[in-house]
Amino acid sequence: MKRMILIAVIAIVWQFSFAQGKTPVDTISRGNLTVILYNDKTWQYVDIQPSAVVSPKVDSSSITAQNWITNSVYAQKPDYARTKDTCIIDFGGDINNYNFPVYGKIYSRFGMRSGKMHTGVDIELSDGDTVVAAFDGVVRFAGWNNSGYGNVVVIRHYNGLETLYAHLSAVKCSVNQKIKAGECVGLGGSTGRANGTHLHFETRLKDNAFDPELVFNVQTGVLVAEKIPIYPGNFDYMKYVDNSEYHVVKSGDTLYAIARKYHVSVKQICDLNGIKETSILSVGKRLRLR
Ligand SMILES: [Zn+2]
Structure with missing residues (x-):
């Protein structure tokens, strides 16, 4: 009977969906069974382990309890091994509580760019434009980053998602601050390794960046779905x-x-470079750090 209802729901949603590239439009869960519906009229079953479901939390202490690193844009080093489960990013009842960080032309998408991986989307803005938090959360990092982000803010959200806002001319929030969707995190700029003024926006799960276009339609700024599956x-x-x-x-x-x-x-440095803690470092030596 449950299966019949589920299939009926799928059929209804199916009828109203329209093809325009494959993005998830809805997720239906019944116990351990989850069905993801796509806008190209296809659907699939996903066997989701409960531990892999990222659920919205209301308590800020629960999202700052683990890997709460406030002096680095990464809480842990990015690691492919951490991506083996399919995750559902659940925006829960908060489906309307979001704000696209800034509206503008998309300069560059997520993906390979001149032989290097570009781990976010680049959005046009003018120097000093207000950049806002995409969702409610707590600021995990706010300040200067030496490896190219310049002035950057990282926010952890209540469903475990993290968002990053880079190349800001000024940071307007501070570490451990609770922030609401739509609140200013900083002003647009071109600090760090930026080719012109723009916002570099990232979405991350367990420190691994994935395509922000899985979360947002970056042209319209509309959230793709209430529950968003992220696959290995x-x-x-x-x-x-x-x-x-x-x-x-x-x-x-x-x-x-x-x-x-x-x-x-x-x-770690010693292991990676085959040296001892007591080794003398010669000036000009290239040390591998990670
Ligand atoms: Zn970028």
Whole structure:
């Protein structure tokens, strides 16, 4: 009987869906069975393990309880191994409580760009334009980043999703601040490694970036669906991306200072470079950090 109702619901939604590229338009859950409906009139069953479902939480302490790192844009290093489950990002009853960060022409999409992976979307704005939080959440990082983001804000949302806003001319929120969808996080700019003024916007799950267009229609700023499935395949690019990071030793550098600066352990640097904690660092040596 339940199955009959489910199929009837699918048929109704199916009738009203329209084809325009494959994006999920709705998700129907009955116990462990979840069906995802796409706008190209296809659907599929997903066997979702309860642990893989990212559910909305109302309590801010629960989202800051794990991996709450406030001095780095990453709470953990991005890792493909962390993507093996299909996740459903659930916006719950908060379906209308969102704001697209800034409206503008899309300069660059998520994907490979001149041989390098571009892990967000670049949106046109003018210097000083207000950039707003996409959803309610807590600010995990707010400040300067040396690896290209410039002035950047990272917000963790109540369903586990994180969003990142980069190249800001000014940051207008602070770490641990509770923020509402639509509240200003900073002003548009071109700080860091930016080719002209724009917002670089990322969506991340467990520190792994995925295409923001799975969450938003970036042209209209409309949320794609109330429940958004994210598949391991959405992170396949990570298999081909070299996430290594290096530091060239300067005069006066110590292993401890380098480790602290890049938020890695001394042991990790030693292991990656085949050196000991007591090894003398020669100026100009290229040390692998991750
Ligand atoms: Zn970008």
